[in-house]
Amino acid sequence: xxxxxxxxxxxxxxxxxxxxxxxxxxxxxxxxxxxxxxxxxxxxxxxxxxxxxxxxxxxxxxxxxxxxxxxxxxxxxxxxxxxxxxxxxxxxxxxxxxxxxxxxxxxxxxxxxxxxxxxxxxxxxxxxxxxxxxxxxxxxxxxxxxxxxxxxxxxxxxxxxxxxxxxxxxxxxxxxxxxxxxxxxxxxxxxxxxxxxxxxxxxxxxxxxxxxxxxxxxxxxxxxxxxxxxxxxxxxxxxxxxxxxxxxxxxxxxxxxxxxxxxxxxxxxxxxxxxxxxxxxxxxxxxxxxxxxxxxxxxxxxxxxxxxxxxxxxxxxxxxxxxxxxxxxxxxxxxxxxxxxxxxxxxxxxxxxxxxxxxxxxxxxxxxxxxxxxxxxxxxxxxxxxxxxxxxxxxxxxxxxxxxxxxxxxxxxxxxxxxxxxxxxxxxxxxxxxxxxxxx
Amino acid sequence: xxxxxxxxxxxxxxxxxxxxxxxxxxxxxxxxxxxxxxxxxxxxxxxxxxxxxxxxxxxxxxxxxxxxxxxxxxxxxxxxxxxxxxxxxxxxxxxxxxxxxxxxxxxxxxxxxxxxxxxxxxxxxxxxxxxxxxxxxxxxxxxxxxxxxxxxxxxxxxxxxxxxxxxxxxxxx
Numbered sequence: 001x002x003x004x005x006x007x008x009x010x011x012x013x014x015x016x017x018x019x020x021x022x023x024x025x026x027x028x029x030x031x032x033x034x035x036x037x038x039x040x041x042x043x044x045x046x047x048x049x050x051x052x053x054x055x056x057x058x059x060x061x062x063x064x065x066x067x068x069x070x071x072x073x074x075x076x077x078x079x080x081x082x083x084x085x086x087x088x089x090x091x092x093x094x095x096x097x098x099x100x101x102x103x104x105x106x107x108x109x110x111x112x113x114x115x116x117x118x119x120x121x122x123x124x125x126x127x128x129x130x131x132x133x134x135x136x137x138x139x140x141x142x143x144x145x146x147x148x149x150x151x152x153x154x155x156x157x158x159x160x161x162x163x164x165x166x167x168x169x170x171x172x173x174x175x176x177x178x179x180x181x182x183x184x185x186x187x188x189x190x191x192x193x194x195x196x197x198x199x200x201x202x203x204x205x206x207x208x209x210x211x212x213x214x215x216x217x218x219x220x221x222x223x224x225x226x227x228x229x230x231x232x233x234x235x236x237x238x239x240x241x242x243x244x245x246x247x248x249x250x251x252x253x254x255x256x257x258x259x260x261x262x263x264x265x266x267x268x269x270x271x272x273x274x275x276x277x278x279x280x281x282x283x284x285x286x287x288x289x290x291x292x293x294x295x296x297x298x299x300x301x302x303x304x305x306x307x308x309x310x311x312x313x314x315x316x317x318x319x320x321x322x323x324x325x326x327x328x329x330x331x332x333x334x335x336x337x338x339x340x341x342x343x344x345x346x347x348x349x350x351x352x353x354x355x356x357x358x359x360x361x362x363x364x365x366x367x368x369x370x371x372x373x374x375x376x377x378x379x380x381x382x383x384x385x386x387x388x389x390x391x392x393x394x395x396x397x398x399x400x401x402x403x404x405x406x407x408x409x410x411x412x413x414x415x416x417x418x419x420x421x422x423x424x425x426x427x428x429x430x431x432x433x434x435x436x437x438x439x440x
Numbered sequence: 441x442x443x444x445x446x447x448x449x450x451x452x453x454x455x456x457x458x459x460x461x462x463x464x465x466x467x468x469x470x471x472x473x474x475x476x477x478x479x480x481x482x483x484x485x486x487x488x489x490x491x492x493x494x495x496x497x498x499x500x501x502x503x504x505x506x507x508x509x510x511x512x513x514x515x516x517x518x519x520x521x522x523x524x525x526x527x528x529x530x531x532x533x534x535x536x537x538x539x540x541x542x543x544x545x546x547x548x549x550x551x552x553x554x555x556x557x558x559x560x561x562x563x564x565x566x567x568x569x570x571x572x573x574x575x576x577x578x579x580x581x582x583x584x585x586x587x588x589x590x591x592x593x594x595x596x597x598x599x600x601x602x603x604x605x606x607x608x609x610x611x612x613x
Contacts, residue, residue: 139520140470140473140484174522
């Protein structure tokens with residue numbers, strides 16, 4: 001017997017090691033109620049301990065490399081940055097000024113929206129508190145899109161907290177250690193986030209595929225979904241607050257397994273493969289944070305009267321436009337009407353207005369050289385039969401019915417309002433029911 | 441064919457390394473594998489722990505040591521991921537065992553053989569990984585063999601550079 005073990009000791013050791021690992025795997029996998037197997041999302045004590053050891057061993061060198069890289073980079077970057085800091089500062093100041101004006105103008109709409117939401121019993125969650133963290137390492141595996149942060153439970157991080165960058169969402173905290181945390185990126189196969197397409201209002205579940213691309217799968221085929229459409233968080237997954245940018249539609253392909261369905265490939269807004277600094281949302285509340293409130297108050301104080309004046313001006317323009325329907329040719333190209341370009345980026349639903357302070361210019365009314373009975377302000381016709389039949393036929397429809405053309409109103413609406421509220425077409429589209437999301 | 445066969449002297453030759461090399465090189469491979477994807481993004485087509493496993497298994501020419509090295513490296517990688525601990529462990533255990541078993545029989549100093557071994561063992565490890573995941577555990581996993589092919593090529597190229605460097609660290613009589 002001894003000679004057998006000595007002779008085949010290599011194979012025996014191999015089998016023992018394999019068997020031990022297989023038993024270890026069996027402990028970690030469990031059968032869920034749907035009949036399929038699943039890895040326990042909450043690691044057991046033993047597994048968690050192994051992960052903690054591995055992390056404790058790898059994190060310190062990673063931090064060292066990361067900090068030394070930052071130090072070297074910062075020396076060079078600081079020099080480069082200082083060269084253009086004056087121009088950049090000037091540009092940023094202008095941007096802040098513009099954003100303050102925008103914020104003040106939209107504040108009242110936001111408050112009204114909140115009141116309506118409260119009436120409907122819907123509680124919007126705002127990002128209340130965030131913790132900035134650095135990404136220091138990854139899993140190193142193509143099959144596991146996770147990365148590690150240099151902050152942990154000691155800094156207030158906990159499981160299932162959303163991780164974002166100013167560009168868009170990144171992932172959620174999967175595991176927390178005392179001084180580091182593991183984040184599951186949104187492009188992992190096991191990840192899932194509720195998303196909504198901005199203009200078509202179609203909802204779906206975002207997940208990653210085998211090569212780390214973002215996909216919204218199992219959507220009913222819809223011709224309206226086009227490349228370039230923005231994708232936002234839907235807010236129903238209890239992880240990501242509503243309305244955070246996710247990315248934009250890159251391409252739409254037919255589901256290879258189901259004819260009536262499509263898969264939407266998403267280009268992520270955040271650079272998932274080269275993350276550096278991220279924000280972890282540690283708290284969400286139904287009210288703005290003190291910092292946000294202070295910022296809003298500052299905006300209102302500085303730009304409130306200016307924004308109010310713009311709003312009033314806009315209202316006056318709309319009233320004027322409604323009263324003067326004949327000034328705009330409804331058949332003319334939109335770019336020629338009222339001096340507002342139809343293709344202005346701010347008029348597209350959902351996009352931030354580029355110049356909210358711009359008020360559309362109405363065409364000036366020249367006094368008529370030979371006023372007749374059709375001239376506004378002249379005496380009305382006493383009886384219908386006073387007009388000969390031929391004359392009645394000659395009157396265009398636009399002149400006979402007193403209602404203004406709706407297109408006039410749309411043409412002169414201020415860019416700010418178009419950006420803040422969905423267009424009538426968009427509102428119609430919102431009524432289409434979305435496909436029920438699948439469990440990722 | 442005779443070039444591929446190890447001669448008697450090579451059969452007996454076992455590479456020896458300082459203890460620090462045995463500990464620091466695998467650790468460095470694990471740290472770099474975890475850190476480099478941050479720099480290279482999605483172009484991280486290599487698996488340094490696998491390359492180091494193959495190197496030590498070939499050099500030591502001991503299947504037991506190859507098995508244990510592979511198991512340790514694989515388990516460590518699994519611990520850093522969010523998957524079940526043991527999937528990579530199984531794949532690299534078998535890869536280490538096979539590398540050491542092959543190392544006994546053929547000339548492992550030959551560059552072409554080293555390249556081919558790394559390429560084949562990378563694919564074997566990938567196949568074991570996906571089999572364990574889908575068949576043994578019954579879990580869903582999307583898989584791209586193109587990615588694994590690139591990974592195998594990447595591992596071969598890394599081995600081409602890394603093996604001569606590590607050879608310099610061995611203790612010579």
